[in-house]
Amino acid sequence: MAIPLSTRPPAGSKRLDAAAWIAAALEALAAEGMAGVRVERLAASLGVTKGSFYWHFKDREALVAALLERWAAGRIAAIAEQTRDHGTPADARKALLALLDIYARTPNRKGLAVELAIRGLAPGHATAKRAVAHVDAARLAKVGALFAQLGKTTAEADARALLFYAFLFGQSLMGGGKRLAAAKRAAAKIVAD
Amino acid sequence: MAIPLSTRPPAGSKRLDAAAWIAAALEALAAEGMAGVRVERLAASLGVTKGSFYWHFKDREALVAALLERWAAGRIAAIAEQTRDHGTPADARKALLALLDIYARTPNRKGLAVELAIRGLAPGHATAKRAVAHVDAARLAKVGALFAQLGKTTAEADARALLFYAFLFGQSLMGGGKRLAAAKRAAAKIVAD
DNA sequence: ACCTGAACACCGTTCAAGT
Protein backbone atom coordinates (compact mmCIF):
# COMPACT_ATOMS: atom_id res chain seq x y z
CA MET A 1 0.00 0.00 0.00
CA ALA A 2 1.23 3.46 -0.89
CA ILE A 3 1.63 5.74 2.09
CA PRO A 4 1.00 9.41 1.26
CA LEU A 5 4.11 11.52 1.78
CA SER A 6 4.46 14.96 3.28
CA THR A 7 0.85 15.21 4.36
CA ARG A 8 -0.63 15.88 7.82
CA PRO A 9 1.19 14.13 10.62
CA PRO A 10 -0.33 10.87 11.90
CA ALA A 11 -2.77 10.96 14.82
CA GLY A 12 -0.18 9.91 17.36
CA SER A 13 2.24 12.68 16.48
CA LYS A 14 2.95 15.54 18.83
CA ARG A 15 3.59 17.99 15.99
CA LEU A 16 0.85 20.60 16.03
CA ASP A 17 -0.51 23.28 13.73
CA ALA A 18 -2.29 26.52 14.55
CA ALA A 19 -5.71 24.88 14.13
CA ALA A 20 -4.99 22.47 16.99
CA TRP A 21 -4.25 25.37 19.32
CA ILE A 22 -7.40 27.20 18.21
CA ALA A 23 -9.54 24.11 18.78
CA ALA A 24 -8.08 23.66 22.26
CA ALA A 25 -8.68 27.35 22.97
CA LEU A 26 -12.33 27.04 21.92
CA GLU A 27 -12.79 24.11 24.29
CA ALA A 28 -11.28 26.11 27.14
CA LEU A 29 -13.39 29.15 26.23
CA ALA A 30 -16.60 27.12 26.35
CA ALA A 31 -15.66 25.51 29.64
CA GLU A 32 -14.18 28.41 31.60
CA GLY A 33 -14.64 31.60 29.62
CA MET A 34 -11.88 33.71 28.13
CA ALA A 35 -9.98 33.62 31.43
CA GLY A 36 -9.61 29.87 30.89
CA VAL A 37 -7.73 30.37 27.62
CA ARG A 38 -4.23 30.17 29.10
CA VAL A 39 -1.14 29.33 27.11
CA GLU A 40 0.38 27.11 29.76
CA ARG A 41 -2.81 25.10 30.32
CA LEU A 42 -3.40 24.65 26.61
CA ALA A 43 0.18 23.49 26.14
CA ALA A 44 -0.23 20.95 28.92
CA SER A 45 -3.50 19.68 27.45
CA LEU A 46 -1.81 19.35 24.04
CA GLY A 47 1.20 17.58 25.50
CA VAL A 48 3.85 20.17 24.60
CA THR A 49 5.71 22.87 26.50
CA LYS A 50 4.33 26.38 26.50
CA GLY A 51 7.38 27.64 24.62
CA SER A 52 6.19 25.85 21.50
CA PHE A 53 3.05 28.01 21.45
CA TYR A 54 5.13 30.94 20.27
CA TRP A 55 6.11 29.16 17.11
CA HIS A 56 2.46 29.27 15.97
CA PHE A 57 1.32 32.60 17.45
CA LYS A 58 2.91 35.92 18.22
CA ASP A 59 1.29 36.00 21.65
CA ARG A 60 -1.88 35.03 23.52
CA GLU A 61 -3.78 37.90 21.93
CA ALA A 62 -3.04 36.51 18.44
CA LEU A 63 -4.57 33.20 19.48
CA VAL A 64 -7.67 35.00 20.75
CA ALA A 65 -7.93 36.91 17.48
CA ALA A 66 -7.65 33.68 15.46
CA LEU A 67 -10.28 32.08 17.67
CA LEU A 68 -12.62 35.03 17.11
CA GLU A 69 -12.21 34.86 13.35
CA ARG A 70 -12.87 31.17 13.31
CA TRP A 71 -15.94 31.60 15.49
CA ALA A 72 -17.37 34.35 13.26
CA ALA A 73 -16.81 32.30 10.11
CA GLY A 74 -18.54 29.31 11.69
CA ARG A 75 -21.56 31.34 12.84
CA ILE A 76 -21.93 33.00 9.44
CA ALA A 77 -21.81 29.62 7.70
CA ALA A 78 -24.36 28.25 10.17
CA ILE A 79 -26.94 30.99 9.63
CA ALA A 80 -26.57 30.63 5.86
CA GLU A 81 -27.18 26.91 6.21
CA GLN A 82 -30.14 27.39 8.55
CA THR A 83 -31.94 29.84 6.24
CA ARG A 84 -31.51 28.38 2.75
CA ASP A 85 -34.24 26.74 0.64
CA HIS A 86 -37.05 29.18 1.34
CA GLY A 87 -38.56 29.77 -2.07
CA THR A 88 -42.15 30.14 -0.88
CA PRO A 89 -43.67 32.07 2.06
CA ALA A 90 -44.59 28.77 3.68
CA ASP A 91 -40.93 27.73 3.56
CA ALA A 92 -39.89 31.07 5.04
CA ARG A 93 -42.29 30.75 7.94
CA LYS A 94 -41.09 27.21 8.57
CA ALA A 95 -37.47 28.39 8.54
CA LEU A 96 -38.23 31.13 11.09
CA LEU A 97 -39.96 28.73 13.46
CA ALA A 98 -37.11 26.29 13.09
CA LEU A 99 -34.65 29.07 14.02
CA LEU A 100 -36.70 29.93 17.10
CA ASP A 101 -36.50 26.33 18.11
CA ILE A 102 -32.76 26.13 17.55
CA TYR A 103 -31.95 29.20 19.62
CA ALA A 104 -34.75 29.31 22.19
CA ARG A 105 -34.23 25.74 23.31
CA THR A 106 -30.47 26.17 23.35
CA PRO A 107 -29.68 22.49 23.33
CA ASN A 108 -26.03 23.21 22.78
CA ARG A 109 -24.71 24.61 26.02
CA LYS A 110 -21.22 24.94 24.56
CA GLY A 111 -22.17 27.13 21.63
CA LEU A 112 -24.13 29.45 23.89
CA ALA A 113 -21.33 29.71 26.43
CA VAL A 114 -18.90 30.64 23.67
CA GLU A 115 -21.27 33.20 22.19
CA LEU A 116 -21.93 34.88 25.53
CA ALA A 117 -18.28 34.91 26.50
CA ILE A 118 -17.40 36.60 23.22
CA ARG A 119 -20.24 39.13 23.45
CA GLY A 120 -19.35 39.88 27.05
CA LEU A 121 -15.83 40.61 25.90
CA ALA A 122 -16.84 42.76 22.92
CA PRO A 123 -17.46 46.16 24.59
CA GLY A 124 -13.83 46.40 25.63
CA HIS A 125 -12.13 44.39 22.88
CA ALA A 126 -11.92 45.76 19.33
CA THR A 127 -11.37 42.40 17.61
CA ALA A 128 -14.27 40.78 19.46
CA LYS A 129 -16.45 43.76 18.59
CA ARG A 130 -15.67 43.34 14.90
CA ALA A 131 -16.35 39.60 14.96
CA VAL A 132 -19.69 40.16 16.68
CA ALA A 133 -20.65 42.90 14.22
CA HIS A 134 -19.95 40.60 11.26
CA VAL A 135 -22.02 37.80 12.72
CA ASP A 136 -24.88 40.13 13.59
CA ALA A 137 -24.93 41.65 10.11
CA ALA A 138 -25.09 38.21 8.50
CA ARG A 139 -27.84 36.99 10.81
CA LEU A 140 -29.95 40.14 10.44
CA ALA A 141 -29.62 40.00 6.66
CA LYS A 142 -30.66 36.34 6.49
CA VAL A 143 -33.55 36.67 8.91
CA GLY A 144 -34.66 39.92 7.29
CA ALA A 145 -34.78 38.10 3.94
CA LEU A 146 -37.11 35.52 5.46
CA PHE A 147 -39.52 38.24 6.61
CA ALA A 148 -39.32 39.92 3.21
CA GLN A 149 -40.25 36.55 1.72
CA LEU A 150 -43.38 36.72 3.87
CA GLY A 151 -44.37 39.90 2.04
CA LYS A 152 -43.16 42.54 4.51
CA THR A 153 -41.76 45.87 3.35
CA THR A 154 -38.03 46.36 3.80
CA ALA A 155 -38.44 48.56 6.90
CA GLU A 156 -40.91 46.14 8.43
CA ALA A 157 -38.74 43.12 7.62
CA ASP A 158 -35.72 44.82 9.19
CA ALA A 159 -37.62 45.69 12.36
CA ARG A 160 -38.96 42.15 12.68
CA ALA A 161 -35.53 40.65 12.07
CA LEU A 162 -34.06 42.80 14.81
CA LEU A 163 -36.89 41.98 17.18
CA PHE A 164 -36.63 38.28 16.37
CA TYR A 165 -32.90 38.08 16.76
CA ALA A 166 -32.56 40.44 19.73
CA PHE A 167 -35.27 38.49 21.50
CA LEU A 168 -33.51 35.18 20.97
CA PHE A 169 -30.31 36.60 22.38
CA GLY A 170 -31.90 38.36 25.29
CA GLN A 171 -33.64 35.08 26.06
CA SER A 172 -30.42 33.13 26.16
CA LEU A 173 -28.83 35.84 28.31
CA MET A 174 -31.62 35.30 30.79
CA GLY A 175 -31.10 31.62 31.31
CA GLY A 176 -32.38 30.09 28.08
CA GLY A 177 -34.44 27.04 28.91
CA LYS A 178 -36.51 28.58 31.69
CA ARG A 179 -39.69 30.56 31.06
CA LEU A 180 -40.52 28.46 28.00
CA ALA A 181 -44.26 29.19 27.99
CA ALA A 182 -43.79 32.96 27.99
CA ALA A 183 -41.01 32.62 25.43
CA LYS A 184 -43.19 30.69 22.97
CA ARG A 185 -46.01 33.17 23.35
CA ALA A 186 -43.62 36.06 22.82
CA ALA A 187 -42.01 34.43 19.80
CA ALA A 188 -45.37 33.77 18.17
CA LYS A 189 -46.06 37.53 18.24
CA ILE A 190 -42.94 38.28 16.23
CA VAL A 191 -43.62 35.88 13.39
CA ALA A 192 -47.38 36.45 13.44
CA ASP A 193 -49.54 38.40 11.00
CA MET B 1 -16.20 73.18 66.05
CA ALA B 2 -16.70 69.69 67.33
CA ILE B 3 -14.96 67.08 65.26
CA PRO B 4 -16.84 63.76 65.14
CA LEU B 5 -14.86 60.97 66.72
CA SER B 6 -14.45 57.38 65.62
CA THR B 7 -16.27 57.86 62.33
CA ARG B 8 -15.12 57.11 58.77
CA PRO B 9 -11.49 57.99 58.17
CA PRO B 10 -10.79 61.37 56.51
CA ALA B 11 -10.46 61.54 52.74
CA GLY B 12 -6.68 61.67 52.80
CA SER B 13 -6.31 58.50 54.86
CA LYS B 14 -4.93 55.30 53.41
CA ARG B 15 -7.05 53.09 55.68
CA LEU B 16 -9.59 51.26 53.52
CA ASP B 17 -12.77 49.28 53.99
CA ALA B 18 -14.25 46.49 51.87
CA ALA B 19 -16.50 48.98 50.04
CA ALA B 20 -13.46 50.82 48.67
CA TRP B 21 -12.11 47.60 47.18
CA ILE B 22 -15.49 46.75 45.69
CA ALA B 23 -15.81 50.20 44.13
CA ALA B 24 -12.33 49.90 42.61
CA ALA B 25 -13.20 46.42 41.33
CA LEU B 26 -16.36 47.75 39.65
CA GLU B 27 -14.33 50.43 37.89
CA ALA B 28 -11.88 47.83 36.65
CA LEU B 29 -14.71 45.52 35.58
CA ALA B 30 -16.34 48.26 33.52
CA ALA B 31 -13.06 49.25 31.90
CA GLU B 32 -11.45 45.89 31.20
CA GLY B 33 -13.90 43.12 32.02
CA MET B 34 -13.53 40.55 34.77
CA ALA B 35 -9.97 39.83 33.67
CA GLY B 36 -9.14 43.41 34.65
CA VAL B 37 -10.16 42.80 38.26
CA ARG B 38 -6.70 41.97 39.60
CA VAL B 39 -5.70 42.22 43.22
CA GLU B 40 -2.29 43.70 42.55
CA ARG B 41 -3.61 46.36 40.16
CA LEU B 42 -6.41 47.33 42.52
CA ALA B 43 -3.96 47.59 45.39
CA ALA B 44 -1.72 49.87 43.34
CA SER B 45 -4.66 52.06 42.31
CA LEU B 46 -5.70 52.31 45.98
CA GLY B 47 -2.20 53.12 47.14
CA VAL B 48 -1.63 50.06 49.32
CA THR B 49 0.26 46.77 48.93
CA LYS B 50 -1.58 43.74 47.67
CA GLY B 51 -1.05 41.98 50.98
CA SER B 52 -3.56 44.31 52.62
CA PHE B 53 -6.27 43.03 50.33
CA TYR B 54 -6.39 39.80 52.30
CA TRP B 55 -7.40 41.59 55.44
CA HIS B 56 -10.71 42.52 53.79
CA PHE B 57 -11.34 39.45 51.62
CA LYS B 58 -10.55 35.77 51.81
CA ASP B 59 -9.36 35.75 48.19
CA ARG B 60 -10.05 37.28 44.78
CA GLU B 61 -13.17 35.17 44.38
CA ALA B 62 -14.66 36.65 47.56
CA LEU B 63 -14.18 40.13 46.09
CA VAL B 64 -15.92 39.04 42.89
CA ALA B 65 -18.80 37.59 44.92
CA ALA B 66 -19.16 40.84 46.89
CA LEU B 67 -19.08 42.82 43.66
CA LEU B 68 -21.82 40.62 42.18
CA GLU B 69 -24.02 41.06 45.24
CA ARG B 70 -23.58 44.80 45.20
CA TRP B 71 -24.35 44.92 41.47
CA ALA B 72 -27.54 42.86 41.85
CA ALA B 73 -28.77 45.02 44.75
CA GLY B 74 -28.14 48.16 42.73
CA ARG B 75 -29.98 46.85 39.64
CA ILE B 76 -32.96 45.70 41.70
CA ALA B 77 -33.18 49.09 43.39
CA ALA B 78 -32.94 50.80 39.99
CA ILE B 79 -35.79 48.88 38.37
CA ALA B 80 -37.98 49.50 41.40
CA GLU B 81 -37.23 53.22 41.12
CA GLN B 82 -37.83 53.24 37.34
CA THR B 83 -41.25 51.58 37.58
CA ARG B 84 -42.93 53.23 40.56
CA ASP B 85 -45.83 55.71 40.40
CA HIS B 86 -47.95 54.02 37.73
CA GLY B 87 -51.46 54.21 39.15
CA THR B 88 -53.20 54.60 35.78
CA PRO B 89 -52.78 52.79 32.44
CA ALA B 90 -51.47 56.06 30.96
CA ASP B 91 -48.76 56.15 33.62
CA ALA B 92 -47.88 52.52 32.94
CA ARG B 93 -47.50 53.14 29.21
CA LYS B 94 -45.34 56.17 29.92
CA ALA B 95 -43.16 54.13 32.29
CA LEU B 96 -42.63 51.43 29.64
CA LEU B 97 -41.63 53.92 26.99
CA ALA B 98 -39.28 55.60 29.44
CA LEU B 99 -37.64 52.21 30.12
CA LEU B 100 -37.21 51.59 26.42
CA ASP B 101 -35.47 54.90 26.17
CA ILE B 102 -33.20 54.21 29.14
CA TYR B 103 -32.04 50.83 27.86
CA ALA B 104 -32.24 51.18 24.08
CA ARG B 105 -30.23 54.36 23.97
CA THR B 106 -27.72 53.00 26.47
CA PRO B 107 -26.27 56.36 27.37
CA ASN B 108 -24.29 54.80 30.19
CA ARG B 109 -21.55 52.79 28.57
CA LYS B 110 -20.19 51.73 31.95
CA GLY B 111 -23.39 50.15 33.23
CA LEU B 112 -23.79 48.19 30.01
CA ALA B 113 -20.21 46.97 30.04
CA VAL B 114 -20.62 45.74 33.59
CA GLU B 115 -23.91 44.01 32.82
CA LEU B 116 -22.54 42.23 29.77
CA ALA B 117 -19.36 41.18 31.53
CA ILE B 118 -21.39 39.67 34.36
CA ARG B 119 -23.84 37.94 32.00
CA GLY B 120 -20.99 36.62 29.91
CA LEU B 121 -19.51 35.15 33.05
CA ALA B 122 -22.75 33.63 34.34
CA PRO B 123 -22.90 30.34 32.35
CA GLY B 124 -19.74 29.10 34.03
CA HIS B 125 -19.94 30.89 37.38
CA ALA B 126 -22.53 29.89 39.98
CA THR B 127 -22.47 33.15 41.94
CA ALA B 128 -22.82 35.26 38.80
CA LYS B 129 -25.66 33.01 37.66
CA ARG B 130 -27.51 33.60 40.93
CA ALA B 131 -27.00 37.36 40.78
CA VAL B 132 -28.30 37.49 37.21
CA ALA B 133 -31.32 35.34 38.10
CA HIS B 134 -32.25 37.68 40.96
CA VAL B 135 -31.99 40.75 38.77
CA ASP B 136 -33.98 39.13 35.95
CA ALA B 137 -36.74 38.04 38.32
CA ALA B 138 -37.08 41.56 39.72
CA ARG B 139 -37.11 43.18 36.29
CA LEU B 140 -39.62 40.73 34.83
CA ALA B 141 -41.91 41.16 37.83
CA LYS B 142 -41.82 44.97 37.61
CA VAL B 143 -42.27 45.14 33.85
CA GLY B 144 -44.96 42.43 33.97
CA ALA B 145 -46.85 44.55 36.51
CA LEU B 146 -46.77 47.48 34.08
CA PHE B 147 -48.34 45.36 31.33
CA ALA B 148 -50.92 44.03 33.78
CA GLN B 149 -51.75 47.66 34.56
CA LEU B 150 -52.50 48.07 30.85
CA GLY B 151 -55.21 45.44 31.19
CA LYS B 152 -53.35 42.35 29.95
CA THR B 153 -54.01 38.92 31.39
CA THR B 154 -51.26 37.46 33.54
CA ALA B 155 -50.00 35.12 30.79
CA GLU B 156 -50.04 37.92 28.24
CA ALA B 157 -48.35 40.36 30.63
CA ASP B 158 -45.62 37.80 31.36
CA ALA B 159 -45.04 37.12 27.67
CA ARG B 160 -44.82 40.85 26.89
CA ALA B 161 -42.50 41.48 29.81
CA LEU B 162 -40.16 38.75 28.60
CA LEU B 163 -40.31 40.03 25.02
CA PHE B 164 -39.76 43.60 26.17
CA TYR B 165 -36.86 42.82 28.43
CA ALA B 166 -35.20 40.17 26.27
CA PHE B 167 -35.39 42.53 23.31
CA LEU B 168 -33.70 45.34 25.23
CA PHE B 169 -30.90 43.00 26.22
CA GLY B 170 -30.47 41.44 22.84
CA GLN B 171 -30.32 44.94 21.43
CA SER B 172 -27.54 46.00 23.75
CA LEU B 173 -25.68 42.77 22.96
CA MET B 174 -25.78 43.75 19.33
CA GLY B 175 -24.12 47.09 19.68
CA GLY B 176 -26.81 49.23 21.32
CA GLY B 177 -26.91 52.61 19.62
CA LYS B 178 -26.85 51.36 16.05
CA ARG B 179 -29.97 50.33 14.13
CA LEU B 180 -32.08 52.89 16.01
CA ALA B 181 -34.87 53.09 13.41
CA ALA B 182 -35.48 49.35 13.38
CA ALA B 183 -35.19 49.24 17.16
CA LYS B 184 -37.88 51.90 17.67
CA ARG B 185 -40.21 50.19 15.24
CA ALA B 186 -39.65 46.86 16.95
CA ALA B 187 -40.15 48.32 20.41
CA ALA B 188 -43.42 49.97 19.38
CA LYS B 189 -44.79 46.52 18.49
CA ILE B 190 -44.16 45.21 21.98
CA VAL B 191 -45.97 47.97 23.86
CA ALA B 192 -48.70 48.33 21.26
CA ASP B 193 -52.07 46.74 21.52
C1' DA C 1 -7.89 47.02 63.11
C1' DC C 2 -5.37 47.51 59.08
C1' DC C 3 -1.08 47.40 56.60
C1' DT C 4 3.91 46.07 55.01
C1' DG C 5 7.44 42.95 53.20
C1' DA C 6 9.04 38.85 51.88
C1' DA C 7 8.17 34.42 50.22
C1' DC C 8 6.27 30.98 46.85
C1' DA C 9 3.45 29.14 42.93
C1' DC C 10 1.48 30.00 38.44
C1' DC C 11 1.44 32.00 33.92
C1' DG C 12 2.94 35.05 29.68
C1' DT C 13 6.87 35.94 26.96
C1' DT C 14 11.59 35.52 24.99
C1' DC C 15 15.27 33.08 23.08
C1' DA C 16 19.17 30.08 22.37
C1' DA C 17 19.57 25.46 21.46
C1' DG C 18 17.95 21.03 19.90
C1' DT C 19 15.71 17.61 16.16
Add this chain to the structure above:
DNA sequence: ACCTGAACACCGTTCAAGT
Protein backbone atom coordinates in the same frame (compact mmCIF):
# COMPACT_ATOMS: atom_id res chain seq x y z
C1' DA D 1 9.57 23.34 10.58
C1' DC D 2 8.50 22.62 15.22
C1' DC D 3 9.81 21.86 19.93
C1' DT D 4 12.55 22.06 24.60
C1' DG D 5 14.51 24.33 28.64
C1' DA D 6 15.78 28.02 31.10
C1' DA D 7 15.15 32.67 32.18
C1' DC D 8 12.39 36.79 33.70
C1' DA D 9 8.24 39.67 34.84
C1' DC D 10 3.62 39.77 36.69
C1' DC D 11 0.04 38.30 39.76
C1' DG D 12 -2.58 35.40 43.55
C1' DT D 13 -1.92 33.86 48.10
C1' DT D 14 0.13 33.28 52.77
C1' DC D 15 1.99 34.93 56.88
C1' DA D 16 4.97 36.93 60.35
C1' DA D 17 5.80 41.35 61.72
C1' DG D 18 4.73 46.23 62.22
C1' DT D 19 1.57 50.48 63.74
